[in-house]
Amino acid sequence: MITLPPSERDVHAYVDGQLNDADQQTMETYLAANPELAKQVLAWQLDVQNLRAGLSGDLHRPMNPELDPAYVRQRLRRNRTRHFATAAVLLIAVSIGGLSGWQAREMTLASGAPPMADAVQAYRMFAVNDNMASDWNTGKPNNVQVWLDKNFAQANRLPDLESAGFKPVSGRLTSTEQGAAAMVVYKDEQGRTLSFYIRPPAERNHLLPRGTRRDGELQADYWSGGGYNYAVVGPADDPAAQAARQALKQPI
Amino acid sequence: MNDVDDQLRELLPRMRRFAVSLTRDYSSADDLVQSTLEKALSAWSTKRQEGDLRAWLFSILYRQFLDAHRRSRRYSRMLELFTGGKEDHFEPSVERTVVAQTTLQAFERLTTEQRALLLWVSVEGLSYNEVAAILDVPVGTVMSRLSRARQALRLLSEGEITTPALRILK
Numbered sequence: 001m002i003t004l005p006p007s008e009r010d011v012h013a014y015v016d017g018q019l020n021d022a023d024q025q026t027m028e029t030y031l032a033a034n035p036e037l038a039k040q041v042l043a044w045q046l047d048v049q050n051l052r053a054g055l056s057g058d059l060h061r062p063m064n065p066e067l068d069p070a071y072v073r074q075r076l077r078r079n080r081t082r083h084f085a086t087a088a089v090l091l092i093a094v095s096i097g098g099l100s101g102w103q104a105r106e107m108t109l110a111s112g113a114p115p116m117a118d119a120v121q122a123y124r125m126f127a128v129n130d131n132m133a134s135d136w137n138t139g140k141p142n143n144v145q146v147w148l149d150k151n152f153a154q155a156n157r158l159p160d161l162e163s164a165g166f167k168p169v170s171g172r173l174t175s176t177e178q179g180a181a182a183m184v185v186y187k188d189e190q191g192r193t194l195s196f197y198i199r200p201p202a203e204r205n206h207l208l209p210r211g212t213r214r215d216g217e218l219q220a221d222y223w224s225g226g227g228y229n230y231a232v233v234g235p236a237d238d239p240a241a242q243a244a245r246q247a248l249k250q251p252i
Numbered sequence: 253m254n255d256v257d258d259q260l261r262e263l264l265p266r267m268r269r270f271a272v273s274l275t276r277d278y279s280s281a282d283d284l285v286q287s288t289l290e291k292a293l294s295a296w297s298t299k300r301q302e303g304d305l306r307a308w309l310f311s312i313l314y315r316q317f318l319d320a321h322r323r324s325r326r327y328s329r330m331l332e333l334f335t336g337g338k339e340d341h342f343e344p345s346v347e348r349t350v351v352a353q354t355t356l357q358a359f360e361r362l363t364t365e366q367r368a369l370l371l372w373v374s375v376e377g378l379s380y381n382e383v384a385a386i387l388d389v390p391v392g393t394v395m396s397r398l399s400r401a402r403q404a405l406r407l408l409s410e411g412e413i414t415t416p417a418l419r420i421l422k
Binding site for chain 1: 256257260261264265266268269272273278282285286289290293294353354355356359370371373374375377379380392395396398399402405406409
């Protein structure tokens with residue numbers, strides 16, 4: 001309820017049509033009796049009318065399709081997709097970087113040498129050569145395990161391939177960059193040859209997971225344990241050698 | 253979703269008009285409306301309060317304008333250093349209706365807040381409470397600012413006072 005004479009605020013509220021009906025009525029009565037104020041109010045009301053009229057044209061401007069909410073929504077989605085896409089591209093770039101780094105590492109390792117390449121090499125040079133000078137042979141007083149233990153502390157036991165008919169016949173020490181290595185040659189009654197090779201881990205190969213690798217006509221089965229790398233090398237397709245490999249798989 | 257779009261679509265002309273009254277330029281007004289819509293759509297589920305949608309949109313639009321204006325003023329001040337300065341001067345558009353040209357011209361010369369106040373209250377018919385919420389000031393403050401705006405409009409229409417904006421520099 002307004003009081004008379006009306007406050008300035010009430011007058012403006014009147015001009016803005018924000019008074020309730022009763023107050024509106026009161027105000028009109030008051031204005032009728034106060035021409036000075038009435039004149040001012042009328043001027044304000046005219047301004048309001050003029051403003052409304054003057055600005056009404058702006059309500060009827062041609063549609064701008066870019067302002068349609070559906071379009072704006074789409075744009076927002078596109079932007080979001082673009083952000084995702086950017087993030088995805090970044091992720092892919094980083095992954096490619098990481099993968100190629102890993103790949104490069106693998107390649108460096110691979111280019112260094114396939115695992116236990118020297119075992120295969122030693123087999124080719126010595127094992128099939130019966131005139132090989134040996135550091136241990138069946139004529140020596142110690143058995144082969146004792147001979148081996150002198151040179152390799154805590155190494156795994158020599159594989160027992162007797163079930164497949166292979167027995168140790170000679171052994172030879174060689175050297176690698178990392179230290180001493182040894183090869184023990186096994187033969188069966190038919191003169192087929194297998195070799196057992198032991199060496200310290202190479203600089204980059206470290207210890208090897210159990211694996212098999214074919215190199216020409218030869219096959220190398222390799223593994224690690226007790227701080228050394230081991231390989232058994234023999235003809236890849238020979239059935240007797242296959243049987244010996246089966247025996248290898250038994251716990252040593 | 254479509255219901256939301258329809259509500260927004262219906263208010264588009266009013267948003268555009270308000271934007272023009274602030275920017276006094278049609279194309280930047282539409283840019284302003286667009287960014288307002290983007291803001292409104294992304295904030296719809298979290299920020300939208302009960303109450304008049306129009307008032308909510310006006311308040312987003314007004315804030316966006318003030319932010320942009322502040323940025324551009326900083327920018328234009330920097331620009332003045334290089335160009336020697338130019339008074340920002342607005343030519344009333346011929347697109348506008350010729351009715352009440354005097355009042356309109358006076359309106360253009362009001363301050364940003366005065367233009368917004370008069371448009372909200374006198375033209376759009378928002379309540380004092382809604383305006384107080386948009387400007388984040390007490391209702392009493394809204395009323396006294398509105399009173400000043402109205403008097404300024406009156407005086408400007410009668411050509412009794414001139415403001416610096418009246419100077420037309422070439």
